[in-house]
Amino acid sequence: MDLFLQQCVNGLVLGGAYVLVALGLYLIFSAMHIPNFAHGEMFALGAFLQYMFVATIGLPFFVAMVCSVLVVGAIGALLERTVFRRLQKISTVAILVGSLALAIVIQELLMLIWGKDALAVRAPFEGQVELGPVVISAYRFFIICAVVVVSVVLGIVVHRTVYGRRLRALAQNREVASLTGINTSLIGSLTFAVGSALAGLAGALLAPTTAIQPHMGFQPTLIAFVVLVVVGAGGRMGAVIAVGFLIAVIETLAAGYISNTSRGIVVFAGLVVFLAVRPEGAVQQASSTKVRL
Amino acid sequence: MSTPTLERPAAQPDATAASGRWSWLRTEQGLTLPIRLLIAAVVVGIGWTISGNATSSDLFMLTTIVVWALVATSLNIMVGFVGQLNLATGFFFALGAYIGVLGTGKWEWPGWLSMLAAIALSAALAAILGLVIFRTKALYFALITSGISLVAYELSFAWSDLTGGAAGISTAGPLSEGGIARPFDLGIVSLEEPEAYFRFGLVALCVLVVALTVVVRRREGASWRAVREDDALAASIGINVARRKRVAFIVCSTLTGAIGVFYGHWAGFITPEAFTFGDAAFAPLAMVVIGGAGTFAGPILGAVIVAGFPELFRDLRDYSHLLYGGILLLAMMLAPGGLVGLAKDGVRRLARRRGQEGSSTPAPEEPTDPGARRAPAGEDLP
Numbered sequence: 001m002d003l004f005l006q007q008c009v010n011g012l013v014l015g016g017a018y019v020l021v022a023l024g025l026y027l028i029f030s031a032m033h034i035p036n037f038a039h040g041e042m043f044a045l046g047a048f049l050q051y052m053f054v055a056t057i058g059l060p061f062f063v064a065m066v067c068s069v070l071v072v073g074a075i076g077a078l079l080e081r082t083v084f085r086r087l088q089k090i091s092t093v094a095i096l097v098g099s100l101a102l103a104i105v106i107q108e109l110l111m112l113i114w115g116k117d118a119l120a121v122r123a124p125f126e127g128q129v130e131l132g133p134v135v136i137s138a139y140r141f142f143i144i145c146a147v148v149v150v151s152v153v154l155g156i157v158v159h160r161t162v163y164g165r166r167l168r169a170l171a172q173n174r175e176v177a178s179l180t181g182i183n184t185s186l187i188g189s190l191t192f193a194v195g196s197a198l199a200g201l202a203g204a205l206l207a208p209t210t211a212i213q214p215h216m217g218f219q220p221t222l223i224a225f226v227v228l229v230v231v232g233a234g235g236r237m238g239a240v241i242a243v244g245f246l247i248a249v250i251e252t253l254a255a256g257y258i259s260n261t262s263r264g265i266v267v268f269a270g271l272v273v274f275l276a277v278r279p280e281g282a283v284q285q286a287s288s289t290k291v292r293l
Numbered sequence: 294m295s296t297p298t299l300e301r302p303a304a305q306p307d308a309t310a311a312s313g314r315w316s317w318l319r320t321e322q323g324l325t326l327p328i329r330l331l332i333a334a335v336v337v338g339i340g341w342t343i344s345g346n347a348t349s350s351d352l353f354m355l356t357t358i359v360v361w362a363l364v365a366t367s368l369n370i371m372v373g374f375v376g377q378l379n380l381a382t383g384f385f386f387a388l389g390a391y392i393g394v395l396g397t398g399k400w401e402w403p404g405w406l407s408m409l410a411a412i413a414l415s416a417a418l419a420a421i422l423g424l425v426i427f428r429t430k431a432l433y434f435a436l437i438t439s440g441i442s443l444v445a446y447e448l449s450f451a452w453s454d455l456t457g458g459a460a461g462i463s464t465a466g467p468l469s470e471g472g473i474a475r476p477f478d479l480g481i482v483s484l485e486e487p488e489a490y491f492r493f494g495l496v497a498l499c500v501l502v503v504a505l506t507v508v509v510r511r512r513e514g515a516s517w518r519a520v521r522e523d524d525a526l527a528a529s530i531g532i533n534v535a536r537r538k539r540v541a542f543i544v545c546s547t548l549t550g551a552i553g554v555f556y557g558h559w560a561g562f563i564t565p566e567a568f569t570f571g572d573a574a575f576a577p578l579a580m581v582v583i584g585g586a587g588t589f590a591g592p593i594l595g596a597v598i599v600a601g602f603p604e605l606f607r608d609l610r611d612y613s614h615l616l617y618g619g620i621l622l623l624a625m626m627l628a629p630g631g632l633v634g635l636a637k638d639g640v641r642r643l644a645r646r647r648g649q650e651g652s653s654t655p656a657p658e659e660p661t662d663p664g665a666r667r668a669p670a671g672e673d674l675p
Contacts, residue, residue, distance in 0.1 A: 112612075
């Protein structure tokens with residue numbers, strides 16, 4: 001039982017990354033209808049920038065994190081303006097193939113700059129936290145708390161601010177939103193920046209706990225899409241968070257109790273079965289409420 | 294050859310004398326069957342002579358291109374003609390390759406038996422999967438088929454008793470016993486030399502393309518294209534949309550499985566790394582889209598670019614993948630109809646200019662190739 005709980009808590013740390021990446025993708029997909037397959041690369045970029053700011057430049061860990069998040073957000077907005085805006089005018093296939101190609105480009109650039117070998121960043125503080133039978137390093141505990149706090153803040157931003165109201169209007173109906181005077185182009189870029197920054201934050205946060213290498217973004221991208229599919233574009237943000245943590249825990253348990261190679265099979269077979277049963281995601285959308293953030 | 298029963302909706306208003314000279318480029322009109330067969334024969338003839346003098350590394354590259362051209366051409370049925378973003382290719386390709394290698398290497402089957410087994414199993418699995426996957430649409434369809442390919446990739450690692458896990462498996466039996474790769478015994482012919490594999494693959498490619506040109510012009514192909522353009526409209530004129538999609542998926546998947554058997558024998562040795570999502574599921578889709586979905590030359594051109602690129606630019610080493618990704622991205626942004634679409638646009642523009650020179654009245658404004666623009670999966674995101 002203790003081992004089970006320990007596994008669950010380890011899963012929650014991984015889940016932190018999945019939740020942030022999935023939330024970013026969820027925002028982008030709901031508001032812009034862009035299935036961005038290069039989204040996980042923003043996660044990788046966040047981790048590499050964190051490495052650069054901490055290990056190469058020597059900034060304090062949390063200052064570095066702010067810098068990484070800002071840079072990734074800016075890159076996200078830039079990509080929206082240059083790449084996705086054009087792809088979006090063409091077709092869904094163009095977005096899909098184009099964003100996968102973009103993912104290859106980013107991965108290769110990361111590899112050219114930082115090499116193929118896995119890099120590591122030191123955690124900013126040491127020590128352990130005991131939660132009943134479970135022992136977890138203080139930094140991992142901090143990750144879980146930080147993800148919950150960021151999710152709550154994002155919830156407030158989306159539901160309580162002017163930007164959030166405009167974002168939700170855009171998600172509901174792009175044409176009507178622009179008719180009411182909302183600058184949809186600006187909100188689009190902003191949303192891409194926020195979504196990418198969330199993935200970058202996940203990368204920067206998790207940098208001390210994982211091996212930083214150019215292909216690290218692929219798995220989070222897929223998981224984020226699994227979350228998106230399970231929740232459905234009409235789902236709620238709370239569900240995104242719950243499903244993100246749940247998938248990570250299931251994955252960790254499968255790795256612990258079946259075998260390490262089975263974790264992918266469990267998740268992807270689950271995706272296929274889920275889609276076969278609920279082909280439009282968990283939330284069946286009424287046509288009048290197209291998307292609800 | 295008469296025009297097929299179902300024209301693309303925006304019938305070309307200026308298909309007059311001005312563009313008549315270039316009309317052979319259009320899929321709708323196309324060439325007569327004897328000419329198509331003649332072209333296929335010439336291609337086989339050229340390939341035959343080239344392969345006689347080619348160095349082994351050239352031959353390797355050429356065969357790689359042929360294998361992927363076969364896969365892309367099969368995938369084009371789903372992506373180009375039916376308009377479904379199928380990413381399950383990786384699953385059927387891996388299935389065929391493992392059956393082929395295990396059949397010859399472990400179970401001591403003759404090659405043709407492995408081939409039959411792979412075809413039967415692929416068809417059966419595609420039929421079963423076809424019952425559920427078409428409940429999903431657009432992005433969700435792409436995701437469910439990606440999931441299928443990803444499960445195959447993960448399984449090839451996890452089921453190591455059968456597949457040899459990450460270490461791989463060869464047609465010479467278990468690796469520990471060593472041995473040379475076995476020939477691919479197809480009953481009539483037995484493939485052993487690299488030239489033989491290339492020639493067989495090239496003939497198969499030509500047969501497949503010609504067969505496809507015939508099918509696409511007949512009722513089945515016309516229904517496929519009707520489903521691609523508008524499935525609700527297709528259903529309203531009595532096309533059984535679900536069944537047409539399922540048939541196309543079974544054909545596409547079975548072909549992919551059979552090509553997998555060929556690939557497994559040619560490579561002689563396979564590891565799960567040959568069936569990653571990027572290489573076995575996404576790359577074929579990229580080939581179809583770069584070359585031009587729904588055309589016959591497109592997937593082959595795409596295979597030359599995507600599969601040939603890393604080989605051609607081997608000297609660039611670290612930059613070759615970056616260039617591949619960059620070119621792919623630019624192609625998507627600048628030429629959404631693929632290379633063939635780009636060529637068609639260019640020819641049409643040229644023809645229009647000629648038309649304007651000939652007469653004082655300007656040629657009617659014409660939308661750019663609708664088939665290519667609207668390409669697969671439609672605009673409706675879930």
